[in-house]
Amino acid sequence: MIKRRKTKTVKVGSVKIGSRAPVVIQSMTKVPTVDIARCVRQINQLARAGCRLVRLAVPRRADTEAFAQIVQKVDVPLIADVHFSADRAVEAIEAGAAKIRLNPGNIKNRKDILRIIDAAKKHKTAIRVGVNEASIRDLRKEAVPVEKRTALMLREMxxxxxxxxxxxxxxxxxxxxxxxxxxxxxINRAISETFDYPIHLGLTHAGLPEDARIPSAVALGALLAEGIGDTIRVSAAGNPIVEVGIAKQILISLGLYKRSSPELI
Known part of the structure; x- marks a missing residue:
């Protein structure tokens, strides 16, 4: 049996994330957020497949307005990906996001970050701080040697x-x-040794499902086997239902998957 590393528990809507809860599968809608009907349909399909958290992109004001309506039409807690805008972050929080995703490489202004934090604290909205290698490279004027990138990512975190x-x-x-x-x-080993917050696992640019399957299984499987990781997403082009299926297979292979309700197989 895999021994999970101990973390705090963070509640995202009705879903608990952390070492005292099962590893949570999440995915992302692949249709425009402003297309409310299609978004709701895809979110419900993902939920039936075993996805417990769904992320939506909200780069524009029209997206956060649509997001507010979508929240009212689904039971799954929704995550807002606010891209480069602090305004979108605050709007998404006020619209009912259970969690927002912030990339330190995208929103860097201290006043903007504090404004987002204060709004999230007021509404009890969780925040995922998501650092990625490409953003860290972009923050630096000079080329960053490969061997220094992990340290830079951890420093920025x-x-x-x-x-x-x-x-x-x-x-x-x-x-x-x-x-x-x-x-x-x-980098995820380093984060797990440094912080006791829950960790979300995934690869960037994993590609088509047939290309994403093996790299995701290796990276996520290795970390999960060490007890690292509390929520996962397999990022793949195309139908997000396929992402959920791959994530589920990874968890089942490690004895970490628990059904919370009837699912479509």
Missing amino acids: KRYIRLFESRDFGLLVLSAKSSDVARTIE
């Missing part, structure tokens, strides 16, 4: 989290992603 802790905000989930399997494993 620490810097960002200090702001949250300065506001006594603890509803955090952490993630650090790369398209490289070995580096994904390395």
Whole structure:
């Protein structure tokens, strides 16, 4: 039996994330957020397949307006990916997002970050701090040697989290992603040794399902086998139902999958 590393528990809507809860599968809609009917249909399909959290992209004001309506039409807790905008983050929180995803490489202004934190604290909205290798490279003017990228990702994560802790905000989930399997494993090990917040696992740019399956199984499987990882997403092009199926197979192979309700197989 795999021994999970101990973490805090973070509640995302009705779903608990952390070492005292089963590993949670999440996915992302692949239709425009402003297309409310199609979004609702896809979210419900994902839920029936075993997905317990769904992320939607909200880069525009029209998206957060649609998001507010979608929240009212589904039972699955929704996550807002706000891209580069602090305004979208606050709008999504006020629209009922159970969690938002922030990339330190995208939203860097201290006042903007604190404004988001204060809104999230008021509404009890969780926040995923998601660092990725590409963003860290973009933050630097000079080329970053491969061997230094993990340290830079961890440093940026620490810097960002200090702001949250300065506001006594603890509803955090952490993630650090790369398209490289070995580096994904390395940075998540480092994060698990440094923080006791839940960790979301995934690879960036995993490609088509047939290309995403093996790298995701290797990276996520290795970390989960070490007890690292509290929520996962297999990122693949095309139908997101396929993502959920691959994620489910990874968890089943490790004895970590527990059905919470009847699912479509």
